[in-house]
Amino acid sequence: MKTYLKQCIAILIVVFSFTLQAQEVDFESGETYVIGGVSVSGNTSFNEQTVVAYSGLKKGNEIKIPGEDIANAIKKLWSSKLFSDIEVYLKNIEGNKAFLEIQLSDLPQLVDVKITGVKKGKIEGIINDNKLKKGVKVTENLITTTKNFIEKKYKKNGFYNTKVNINTIEIKDSIDNARVNMVVAVDKGEKVKIKDIIFKGDSALKEKVLRKAMKSTKKINRLRILKRSKFIDSAYQADLASVIDKYAENGYRDARIISDSISVNDDKTISIHIELEEGDLYKFGDISFIGNTVYTDEQLDRYIRIKKGDTYNGVMLQKRIQDNTKPDGDDIANLYQNNGYLFSSINPVEVSAKDNVIDLEIRISEGKPAYFNNVSVVGNDKTNDHVIYRELRTRPGQLYSKADVVRTVRELGQLGFFDAQEIAPDFKNPNPNEGTIDMEFSVKETGSSQIELQGGYGGGGFIGTLGLSFNNFSIRNLFNKEAYQPIPMGDGQKLALRLQASRFFQTYSFSFSEPWLGGKRPVQFSASISHTKQFLFDRFTGNADRSRSFNITGITLGLAKRLTVPDNYFTLSQALSYQVYDLNNYNTGLFTFGDGSSKNLSYTIGLTRNNTRIDPIYPTGGSNFSITAKLSPPWSLFDGKDYEALAEDREEQERLLSLDPTDVDAANRRSEIDQERFNWLEFYKVNFKADWYTEITKDLVLRPSVEFGFLGAYNNDRGVIPFERFFVGGDGLGNFALDGRQVVQLRGYPNQSLSTQDGGSIYNKFSLELRYPITLKASAKIYALGFLEGGNSYNSFRDFNPFNVKRSAGLGVRIFMPAFGLLGIDFGHGFDPIPGGTVKNGWETHFIIGQQF
Structure with missing residues (x-):
């Protein structure tokens, strides 16, 4: 711009010289004149008085011609950035008076801008970043800076050959104002790939080590999947710093990059040349x-x-x-x-x-020890203060601890009532002299209630589901009309109702939990009631036979307490449950008796440790493990029955049935024996599960997982019960709780296809999952995943082999919306045949609803 201005001034001085020569006036030495008047002409919308006043060439002022006064006037007019052409003429000289004329052309105003070659969603950003608004003056500088901005923007994103062409189209109108439309044509070209990275001056470290230090700038390698070979300028600049860090890690603290350059190859790839000076080893x-x-x-x-x-x-x-x-x-x-x-x-x-x-x-x-003065939380519009403050690890008067601040952020995120990505601790009023600090935690409420309303076809008929889950419920306001907005909320309690029905089954369940029983300690109380009714399938009519049914009614009460040892991430949980299994002429291959009932009174104890980071939907670090044992009383010790004799009698009935499958007496006697054996269920069941989360790079999370389950019997003569078994394979969703079964997910295979009809008494599973978020906003959290899995179920320890697993791999997507919970879809490929098959299972599609695995 400065060069352009100097050229204009030089041209104008020549114009003045020729004009004065035409009037035969000699002023080689520069003559002093009084300005007799200044007029304004040309294509301009500004009035004459404004232009003259801004130029500083006032009537009556003395000026020297030629001299600096004219040059300064031109500079002022150029500095306004309103004109595309400025010329000053000496119109006339009368005695010692000089009459001047300023001839101007206004810069054109922008009317409209059209941008081609980029996505529609990017256009508004380009317009805003370059201030291409209607009415802006279109200067050469605006055109140049816009062109450079767009080219640099796309080059930084890997489009190294981006070309931008900008044209202006003049618009004629009745009042002859200077107006233009602008057309910005962007040709991004293809992203440039890196053919080679060449180092010069490296002797202490091998090129392989230096290339590895460049995490995001990689040369073409067809065997590499996760790392790109496309050139991204911002990543490249960060990787140059990583090269120097690598030298610093190996003792060469004076290492520096002398120069770096990029050359374009004939095949439209690029090569990067980096010249180093390593320095001495320290x-x-x-x-x-x-x-x-x-x-x-x-x-x-x-x-x-x-x-x-x-x-x-x-x-x-x-x-x-x-x-x-x-x-x-x-x-x-x-x-x-x-x-x-x-x-x-x-x-x-x-x-x-x-x-x-x-x-x-x-x-x-060291300074003084700091103590929390005031601790506050802002942003909780629905959740009551006491629900939040009881989770805080930072309290007024308490000694400051960074670990407590980090832990508080985690605990607030784990509640599930706030957007975990938006929780922020804010240090206020730090006072080093007094050793005090105020702390304010900012939260953003998210929807805590979920509704499940769906219909589908499965199991030979239509299945309808209605589920309501209120995760921040307030039972104390249940009869307070003013609290219904639309439901009483804010006390951190959970209330869930679920109804599911088809032609063949009906399920009803209700559950409630209070995380702080009594409000003083973190002791969670929970209660649930459920009822399931299953009708027998009639193979001749294809309909449900409602005269033959299998009913399950159950109630569970539980307490869970946070522990302080071994550390305060542990929770000890206990539950007491009672279930009644009632069979009414329900003869299938699943149970050996079709009439009668079984009762299940059991005690469950579990120990969990969960220190996953902040967001329960998308943890980026930490681990979560649990071990539980479910136990029934040892009824066989005091019920007075001779189970050894019953076992021998049952073996005899099985022998008779093997000789004559139509032996009705043997079948009935076997059913009577099983009804007696399983009148009160006697068993013990152990489950173990562990997950680990590791952030490989920013937001890319690796999640290995291992699971194991075992169902055993106290009395071998009584045997393992036909309930509470493990069913492996598929999406892991159970449509209804038929027999207390535990459905284990293993993608790439049909649902429950990797277990026998009666289910397994042992299972193990290994999983490796790689996750990457698409968005983690409060309105919807979406992440993609890839997985490798292996697992199987077994009928006894004689069959158990933890390495004899059914393998699978695949891809999936998860979407979490506060109103609907977690939804997802997986495409899994089973590499092994299902039991009874001879060829690998191949691809399976799984739809996920409500699970958080």
């Missing part, structure tokens, strides 16, 4: 601590873990002093922060580098 010398009074040198040394003579590693040193990548890192900064020293600072200082040996002083300013 070692650690003496490391001393200055200013520490709270912790001894020996205690701090345990965190540094560096010995004299070790290869210098500046990256590792910084992480052990303060690891900014881990809020709960095992470093010196967190040692102080977790014990009240919020205002502490820790700075490593090199005091000597003689003979490439670096002596360090770690200078510590």
